[in-house]
Amino acid sequence: MSITRPSGRLADESRAVSIEPGFARHAEGSVLIRVGGTEVLCAASVENRVPPFLRGQGQGWITAEYGMLPRATHTRGNREAAKGKQSGRTQEIQRLIGRALRACVDLRALGEMTITLDCDVINADGGTRCAAITGAWVALAIALDKQVQAGTIKRSPLRAQVAAVSCGLTDAGAVLDLDYIEDSSAQADTNFVLTSEGGIVEIQGTAEDAPFSEAEFNALMGLAKIGTARLFEAQRAALENAA
Amino acid sequence: MSITRPSGRLADESRAVSIEPGFARHAEGSVLIRVGGTEVLCAASVENRVPPFLRGQGQGWITAEYGMLPRATHTRGNREAAKGKQSGRTQEIQRLIGRALRACVDLRALGEMTITLDCDVINADGGTRCAAITGAWVALAIALDKQVQAGTIKRSPLRAQVAAVSCGLTDAGAVLDLDYIEDSSAQADTNFVLTSEGGIVEIQGTAEDAPFSEAEFNALMGLAKIGTARLFEAQRAALENAA
Amino acid sequence: MSITRPSGRLADESRAVSIEPGFARHAEGSVLIRVGGTEVLCAASVENRVPPFLRGQGQGWITAEYGMLPRATHTRGNREAAKGKQSGRTQEIQRLIGRALRACVDLRALGEMTITLDCDVINADGGTRCAAITGAWVALAIALDKQVQAGTIKRSPLRAQVAAVSCGLTDAGAVLDLDYIEDSSAQADTNFVLTSEGGIVEIQGTAEDAPFSEAEFNALMGLAKIGTARLFEAQRAALENAA
Amino acid sequence: MSITRPSGRLADESRAVSIEPGFARHAEGSVLIRVGGTEVLCAASVENRVPPFLRGQGQGWITAEYGMLPRATHTRGNREAAKGKQSGRTQEIQRLIGRALRACVDLRALGEMTITLDCDVINADGGTRCAAITGAWVALAIALDKQVQAGTIKRSPLRAQVAAVSCGLTDAGAVLDLDYIEDSSAQADTNFVLTSEGGIVEIQGTAEDAPFSEAEFNALMGLAKIGTARLFEAQRAALENAA
Amino acid sequence: MSITRPSGRLADESRAVSIEPGFARHAEGSVLIRVGGTEVLCAASVENRVPPFLRGQGQGWITAEYGMLPRATHTRGNREAAKGKQSGRTQEIQRLIGRALRACVDLRALGEMTITLDCDVINADGGTRCAAITGAWVALAIALDKQVQAGTIKRSPLRAQVAAVSCGLTDAGAVLDLDYIEDSSAQADTNFVLTSEGGIVEIQGTAEDAPFSEAEFNALMGLAKIGTARLFEAQRAALENAA
Amino acid sequence: MSITRPSGRLADESRAVSIEPGFARHAEGSVLIRVGGTEVLCAASVENRVPPFLRGQGQGWITAEYGMLPRATHTRGNREAAKGKQSGRTQEIQRLIGRALRACVDLRALGEMTITLDCDVINADGGTRCAAITGAWVALAIALDKQVQAGTIKRSPLRAQVAAVSCGLTDAGAVLDLDYIEDSSAQADTNFVLTSEGGIVEIQGTAEDAPFSEAEFNALMGLAKIGTARLFEAQRAALENAA
DSSP, X not given: OOOOOTTOOOTTOXXXXXXXXXXXXXXXXXXXXXXXXXXXXXEEEEESOOOGGGTTSSOOEEEEEEEEOXXXXXXXXXXXXXXXXXXXXXXXXXXXXXXXXXXXXXXXXXXXXXXXXXXXXXXXXXXXHHHHXXXXXXXXXXXXXXXXXXXXXXXXXXXXXXXXXXXXXXXXXXXXXXXXXXXXXXXXXXXXXXXXXXXXXXXXXXXXXXXXXXXXXHHHHHHHHHHHHHHHHHHHHHHHHHO | OOOOOTTOOOXXXXXXXXXXXXXXXXXXXXEEEEETTEEEEEEEEEESOOOGGGTTSSOOEEEEEEEEOTTSSSSOOOXXXXXXXXXXXXXXXXXXXXXXXXXXXXXXXXXSOEEEEEEEEEEOSSOHHHHHHHHHHHHHHHHHHHHHHHTSSSSOOBOSOEEEEEXXXXXXXXXXXXXXXXXXXXXXXXXXEEETTSOEEEEEEEESSSOBOHHHHHHHHHHHHHHHHHHHHHHHHHHHHHO | OOOOOTTOOXXXXXXXXEEEETOSTTSSEEEEEEETTEEEEEEEEEESOOOGGGTTSSOOEEEEEEEEOTTSSSSOOOOHHHHTSOOHHHHHHHHHHHHXXXXXXXXXXXXXXXXXXXXXXXXXXXXXXHHHHHHHHHHHHHHHHXXXXXXXXXXXXXXXXXXXXXXXEETTEEEESOOHHHHHHOSEEXXXXXXXXXXXXXXXXXXXXXXXXXXXXXXXXXXXHHHHHHHHHHHHHHHHHHO | OOOOOTTOOOTTOOOOEEEEETOSTTSSEEEEEEETTEEEEEEEEEESOOOGGGTTSSOOEEEEEEEEOTTSSSSOOOXXXXXXXXXHHHHHHHHHHHHHHHTTBOHHHHOSOEEEEEEEEEEOSSOHHHHHHHHHHXXXXXXXXXXXXXXXXXXXXXXXXXXXXEEEEETTEEEESOOHHHHHHOSEEEEEEEETTSOEEEEEEEESSSOBOHHHHHHHHHHHXXXXXXXXXXXXXXXXXXX | OOOOOTTOOXXXXXXXXXXXXXXXXXXXXXXXXXXXXXXXXXXEEEESOOOGGGTTSSOOEEEEXXXXXXXXXXXXXXXXXXXXXXXXXXXXXXXXXXXHHHTTBOHHHHOSOEEEEEEEEEEOSSOHHHHHHHHHHHHHHHHHHHHHHHTSSSSOOBOSOEEEEEEEXXXXXXXXXXXXXXHHHOSEEEEEEEETTXXXXXXXXXXXXXXXXXXXXXXXXXXXXXXXXXXXXXXXXXXXXXX | XXXXXXXXXOTTOOOOEEEEETOSTTSXXXXXXXXXXXXXXXXXXXXXXXXXXXXTSSOOEEEEEEEEOTTSSSSOOOOHHHHTSOOHHHHHHHHHHHHHHHTTBOXXXXXXXXXXXXXXXXXXXXXXXXXXXXXXXXXXXXXHHHHHHHTSSSSOOBOSOEEEEEXXXXXXXXXXXXXXXXXXXXXXXXXEEEETTSOEEEEEEEESSSOBOHHHHHHHHHHHHHHHHHHHHHHHHHHHHHO
């Protein structure tokens, strides 16, 4: 008899997703993405300048910052602004989000423009970095559409949709879309950032306790494709909603 | 013929207020307060310890931290966590929120417990510190009620309601509850923190350009009483809602 | 029978004031102000540039920095330079001093020039921020006179005198010019920054323990007018002395 | 006709490896690892205490710190100690090294002891994080052997060898063990941390420019097994050398 | 015909010295030392604890901190507290002051007590570190006398007087007690910290432009003995004054 | 019968020195200097720009940075990059190295160029700052020779060799070239930076416990001349080796 997941979900069942556009009213694009109990506010800010290392090269830049409200978690975490520095975890995540989004944008077609994606976790229940990437893509797409409509750029430089999901090895076997309880006790946890065209943008697989096998890894990859397919749908629905 | 306010509001008309409890699901008490276009998430965290300077003195502590999401404003602001320090403005505001709430709590009756109020601005349209105080009071009250219900404390140590509103001298005269446009061009801006029992907790009056007179100050004080009366009502409604 | 003040002063009696010009020999203007046991060295530095946000706008800037020598107090405080950051209190005070002085200067008439007021507390016995404002005004006036004499500016852009005093509610009732002992135990403490022409520049009123009433506030305001009248006189005497 | 690698190496040919024990004379274990032109000094320090979050739990801890000498690179980089903070990249790498080594150690068998692996890059020519992991494992093994010999622990808590190699997609196709030139222009770069028993400890795959396919990923994985097999041999040789 | 010094002083003529006790009223010992145009406030703070590395060893500690008010100099310097760190120069000087004073105190006889010497430069005209050492010794002696009188320690643990002077090679040859103008253009500058019993506590000699000879160094040493002899007298006079 | 040195060396016997060029392969000049058990990697980086305070003055700049690998010492030290600041000791040493090298270079002849000497201690056994200066001089000379060969500068702006050695008063009397054991217990420790032409560049003498006499100081100076003579030879041999 097999062990069931704490949430009662099937192994290949992801959590309910909702992507609500327009939450940050001043931003050029924004969404509040909810993946189960995880809620992340993603806001895209467009600026007509590029960082120093890109000046005069006729291309744009996409970057991201990530934060967690102190009480997004079960027990209050210290405020990074008060501590005076961002943790290694925070920096690692915001670098990941930036890379993931750059991989789906034609930076030359963007022109000399910087788009910053602020991803702030309002409530955390596992998978915040994946939710951030998935939501940030929609915020970015909305901001880019607005540039096209305003005539600042001719066509959207987006080359594909990008979404992310975490899969892991738990007592219930290989499962899709870990929540906090599963994440805390998984033997392995892998984040997959995939494109709507079947490409791999980033894979971050980590054995928490004991190493895992190639077969196990392949099972996780299979689940990730199922999970991101659903996320791509939710992204498209949100974009239509925002239009 | 008199000059009208940019929003078309009457001089003594405050903005629509809504206080939605439960937004930060893990917090002991939380609300999302909306005052016109300003939205602040206020979360109360209860911890069974006191800061070093209060140890062994049989009393509790209330403190606050304030932050603004980078894109809460018209143009993106730098993330304080990334800059590595909180601005003077941020520190000034969080000290104000803490003092305002301590003034309405019997810290001895609270016992050796610290309650931290995190006030994070999601959208800013003027008056964020006042909205933070008004909302934080409700988050605090919810958290205290929960302690009473759990038997951790015998009775709520709250002595009164506390709310805050800004009044200012603008081209339209003395007006209640400044929004961002009014705030940017006001000749004077005063924040009043008042209690439901008619007491003054804090007054911060600042001439932005030219000094103002005692008569003008008294007019602002009169408006503040009208404004906070409405806020006290909204607080009570939210508390009933949360119960 | 009424309770007397710890110092034996009458309720409306302020402490002895002396303002000694020229203490910081290299500064364009400087004074050592003594208010009872509180001593603050105020130095004005003139620079021919403005901060980035004012460049090319044909106006000047007045700003202030505040510090306390580690042993200005009863027990040694940590040196902020060694801790690596200025406390919230320090930043709050230096922002206040800057605002107070800007409110009495015609920044357009000043031209593209920055004047920095360094206020360093040598000995502290309550009311250091008020002494800093009162002394900094004199240092500023001396520095401006020197500019006029040198022909750098045509006429002094000073529009009024500015001085500050703290008043509070103590066991002896509403009293003028709190010293350290009174400050530590006052039920309410209000700093008034007023101009020689009867205008209000800044009011910072704080209930330390229990809220206070409007009548009590008005009593404090009355005392502040008495106190600042004496300070304006001392400022004028110091200026004549410096000329 | 196929494109050759800049170094003339075959696609599945890794660079020369040497692991010289004993370079940091005071350390409980140390090696200087050379992988082609990349040189990393790895030093293991044993301390009889554990971090606060592990106190009293009867288990040990393995952690790592990473640094690069300012002139390890073609052009001088800023010294992180002088800048006052470690970059996001540095933190990401040192977190990776720590996780990789913990995955091959039985922390309970280690007992209440912390081992810190300092990995400092003397010369950089691509693959510094992989060289750091491979070398740090040997430094750790030497330090653990010394503990066993000294009787501090009964048996070595090492469960397997761990080594790392980067593979990437370049103009010459999927290749093993990228050097700096290849790393700078690779379309995808994946770091594999594998165990001598065939397990996966960590996979970090990143598309630099365009997404890559699952087939391409599998080719990289195949190369990684070849590359790490050689590294495991070099580790064993170094350990015998050190004994 | 020989070149004269900018000040008209003879080669072996030091500047006027005055040492005024009691300037920092709350400190256990304090002086304002004036050496020509250089003025340093030195305050000794006594605390009944020792730093962690000395706990339980039955001895005391003497340490120092140094600062310069922003406008102690011809042009305003940045405030170190605002910049968020002490400069290398500041740290070097405060380490020197601490070492110099420890060399004349029997730390065992002091007992488990820490005395911190805060040396803050009010006006700078060359030789601030030497003035700080000379003045700090008096502040320390006053504080120790107070401890003896209070019975906290049996006898003063001071073993000798310590004073410091800078000598240098200028266009006018080897000269005693450099002022700012001389200091800025000296070919060599040497600080001598000597004891009243003829001992050398510290020598810091630096060639600014070209190396200097042993004969030149000996000439500077000879001047230093003359200069410190006068400082020892001034210290004794100040101590009598303070008693 | 006299007390012998812990190492068995004679009083005027310095440790074995080796200077191996080319250790940092990317640097314009580099050496690994070994003085007994002390090993320092010195790397010279040439950049075609000068610091802001020298711009447009037609002269160059020489500066230095110093660091110690965390496990260069008997017990592991904290990594300064992780702590977020360089210690006072580190800053003091790097300022010393920079001054020492500038004293032997004609900065005008160098032209608008900055050379940074990174001195990183791999293994520490006393005298690291002296080894750093001695080694950095060779790295600098190699880098300058390369500039001359490349025609960037006409002739080497080096005016002399510079080397440094520490001498001290120990139980075995005045001795040359202290190792760690001697350094930890010396009554006085003096660092001498001398030129090959007999000039003094810097003297830093410190009494650790009790003051020392002029005669003792002269004995140390005599030993320093012997010690640096040997270092100048080693420098010349290394340079020939590098050519």
